[in-house]
Amino acid sequence: MNVLILGxxxxxxxxxxxxxxxxxxxxxxxxxxxAGTRPLGTNLAVSVTDFNQIKQAVLDNNIQMVIVGPEASxxxxxxxxxxxxxxxxxxxxxxxxxxxxxxxxSKKYAKEFLQRHSIPTAAYQSFSPEEIGEAxxxxxxxxxxxxxxxxxxxxxxxxxxxxxxxxxxxxxxxxLLDAKFGQASSTVVIEEFLSGVxxxxxxxTDGENYKLLPFAKDYKRIGEGDTGLNTGGMxxxxxxxxxxxxxxxxxxDRIVEPTIKGLRQEKIPYTGFIFIxxxxxxxxxxxxxxxxxxxxxxxxxxxxxxxSDLLESFVAIAEGRFDxxxxxxxxxxxxxxxxxxxxxxxxxxxxxxxxGLQDLDSxxxxxxxxxxxxxxxxxxxGRVLAIRGQGNxxxxxxxxxxxxxxxxxxxxxxxxxxxxxxx
Ligand code: AMP
Ligand code: GLY
Numbered sequence: 001m002n003v004l005i006l007g008x009x010x011x012x013x014x015x016x017x018x019x020x021x022x023x024x025x026x027x028x029x030x031x032x033x034x035a036g037t038r039p040l041g042t043n044l045a046v047s048v049t050d051f052n053q054i055k056q057a058v059l060d061n062n063i064q065m066v067i068v069g070p071e072a073s074x075x076x077x078x079x080x081x082x083x084x085x086x087x088x089x090x091x092x093x094x095x096x097x098x099x100x101x102x103x104x105x106s107k108k109y110a111k112e113f114l115q116r117h118s119i120p121t122a123a124y125q126s127f128s129p130e131e132i133g134e135a136x137x138x139x140x141x142x143x144x145x146x147x148x149x150x151x152x153x154x155x156x157x158x159x160x161x162x163x164x165x166x167x168x169x170x171x172x173x174x175x176l177l178d179a180k181f182g183q184a185s186s187t188v189v190i191e192e193f194l195s196g197v198x199x200x201x202x203x204x205t206d207g208e209n210y211k212l213l214p215f216a217k218d219y220k221r222i223g224e225g226d227t228g229l230n231t232g233g234m235x236x237x238x239x240x241x242x243x244x245x246x247x248x249x250x251x252x253d254r255i256v257e258p259t260i261k262g263l264r265q266e267k268i269p270y271t272g273f274i275f276i277x278x279x280x281x282x283x284x285x286x287x288x289x290x291x292x293x294x295x296x297x298x299x300x301x302x303x304x305x306x307x308s309d310l311l312e313s314f315v316a317i318a319e320g321r322f323d324x325x326x327x328x329x330x331x332x333x334x335x336x337x338x339x340x341x342x343x344x345x346x347x348x349x350x351x352x353x354x355x356g357l358q359d360l361d362s363x364x365x366x367x368x369x370x371x372x373x374x375x376x377x378x379x380x381x382g383r384v385l386a387i388r389g390q391g392n393x394x395x396x397x398x399x400x401x402x403x404x405x406x407x408x409x410x411x412x413x414x415x416x417x418x419x420x421x422x423x
Contacts, residue, residue, distance in 0.1 A: 002062055003311070004029040005037075006048050006078075007069025010338070010368035010386035011296035015067060016040045017366065018303045022311035029061055035377045036367025048073045051081045058091060065314060068095030068272070071293050075105035075153060079271075092318035095272040096292050100263070103274070103290040107149045107158075107189045110290050117262040119255055121287040124191035126151065129176045136169055138190055147191045148172055152184030156232060161193070196281040198288065199240045200298050201251055203260070204313060206322040207270040210260050211313065212252070214238045214305045214329050216298040217423075222345060224418045231345045232383055235337045235419030237394070238301040242280065242423070251278065251285045259290075271317050300366050300386045301334040333397040335389045337405055337419050338368065342412025344382035349412065352379040356407040364388055364404045379410055387415075394420060 001024055005015050013036040020028055020040045028041030031054065037043055044057045048070055058066065066082070068074055077098035082088040095101075102109040108126040115121075127135035139146055146168035150158030158181050162168040175185035202213035216238040222228040243251075255276060263270050275291035275298075294302070303310075307328035316322040341348035354370065354377045365388055369381015385408065389401025398420045405415060 001025065001064045001311075001315070002027045002029065003065045003067065004031055004044070004054075004058060004061070004063045005033075005067045005069060006031050006046075006054070006073055008032050008034050008048075008369075009069065009296050009381075010336075010366045010383065011294055011299040012069045013037050013366040013368070013386075014299045014303045015069065015294070018306070019067070019311050022309045024309065024311045024315060027061070029057070029063060031057060034367045034380065035370040035372040036365075038372060039362070049076055051076075051078055054078070055081075055085065055088060059087060063091065065092040065094065065318070067314065068093065069293060071101070071104050071153065071291060074098075074101040074272075074292050077101075092314065093271070094314050094317070096268075096270045100268050100270040100272075101292045104292040105153060106151050106187075107289070108151050108187055111189060111191075113262060113266075114287055117258045119258050119262075119287055120285065122147070122191040122194050124189050126187055126189045127176065128187055132173065132176055135172055135176065135188065135190060139165060139168055139172065142190070142192060145193045147193050148175060149189040149191065150175060150181040150185035151187035151189060152181070154181040154184045156230065157181070158184055194279050194281050194286055194288070196279045196286075197242060198277065198279050199243055200295055201256065201276040201278055202294065202298070202302060203256055203274050203276075204272070205260055205263070205270055205274060206317045206320075207263050207268070208260075209322050209324045210256065211324070211327050212256070213273075213327065214302045215240045215243050215248070216295070216301050218295060218298050219416060219419055222416075224416050229345050231340070233295070233297045233338060234340070234416045235335065236295075236297040236301045237333070237335045237397075237420045237423065238298070238305055239333065240423075241394070247280065247283065247285065255285060255287060296368075297336050297338055297383075297386050300336040300388065304334045304388070304390055305330050305332055332390050332392060333394045335394075335397045335401045335420050336366070336386045337389075337401050337415050338383050339385040339387060339405065339408065339413055339415045340383050341369070341379055341381070342414055344414070348382055350378070350380050352410040352412060353377070354379060354384070354408065354410045356409055359407045360404055384410070384413075394423070
């Protein structure tokens with residue numbers, strides 16, 4: 001079968017690497033892909049939100065399945081676009097339709113879903129601009145720090161955590177009344193602050209049955225010791241050492257199962273991944289957020305631990321024979337360290353030549369923001385490379401990852417030296 005993976009980051013390179021190993025694959029396409037996906041298939045110059053352009057590419061290349069990487073395409077309704085188009089109706093889309101994608105596209109929708117199904121999450125209320133008075137009154141009822149969330153997609157920047165009530169009121173006004181995050185903050189969710197360690201849970205579902213993927217933890221802040229600005233993710237590890245058997249069972253019983261049951265009960269069609277952002281408060285799990293796709297950089301540590309053929313699972317979803325049989329997962333520790341451009345997550349330059357790639361095995365890393373020109377590879381984004389390490393202990397995985405990193409260089413290269421060391 002011919003498969004298209006939509007997206008261009010480390011997540012999509014990891015997906016391409018995994019799908020390319022499947023005996024069910026005929027030809028792999030990645031749209032738009034990056035320099036790392038080129039050796040695995042054909043990069044197609046498409047925008048992930050231009051559905052007509054994607055349609056043309058799918059028809060031109062006789063593509064039977066589209067695996068959607070980024071949330072924007074899903075929230076904009078790519079699944080429905082395919083289902084409603086006569087020429088595309090038989091193409092399988094891995095990723096939910098627009099209604100299911102609201103679990104990520106609207107924090108208010110997600111909170112209401114969680115509440116309807118009694119799934120543990122922080123207490124909250126949501127407010128529109130007309131309710132600014134009520135919103136400020138609600139803030140006063142809470143203890144600091146104050147958590148303000150833009151309802152809609154805001155490229156990972158829509159959550160503010162503030163210690164000072166005055167600052168929180170100002171930010172609230174700027175979100176609700178001055179469109180700080182554009183349309184995304186025309187509704188704001190204010191919620192109780194939860195204190196604990198975070199981890200990510202991933203499931204693949206057809207809306208009826210589900211399979212758990214390995215758990216992972218990402219490192220969101222730019223600076224060592226989890227300091228400084230939030231980023232898309234500076235590294236990740238899997239498995240998560242503090243996720244013991246008992247805690248894992250609580251996550252399954254109280255969160256994963258009720259989520260799938262909730263989708264089923266509400267007749268929300270869902271074929272794809274659910275990424276549940278969790279926080280461990282004391283010894284209890286709470287949902288911080290839902291995402292409707294795989295995480296980046298979590299994918300780069302999850303997929304190397306899955307032995308089963310993921311494409312076979314996707315085909316089973318398409319053919320209506322997806323079951324609850326667990327995926328085979330190896331016992332390895334996997335880590336990834338993200339090398340970013342100088343200045344990221346604020347302004348940064350692109351187009352810096354990357355040296356040292358030729359000295360590394362192709363299995364040593366996934367590309368994130370790179371492009372190739374005349375056989376040379378250049379930086380092409382904030383997050384540039386996801387360097388991998390894997391082994392039967394965390395120490396071995398870390399040692400391999402950091403030793404792979406030493407071979408690589410480009411102007412302004414930065415990475416965190418403490419990924420995994422806190423655990
Ligand atoms: P989100 O975009 O919803 O993932 O939020 C970004 C980050 O904000 C999360 O990964 C948490 O670190 C933090 N966060 C969000 N909601 C809360 C909360 N209720 N309590 C504490 N931290 C939170
Ligand atoms: N690493 C977090 C995300 O993909 O949203």
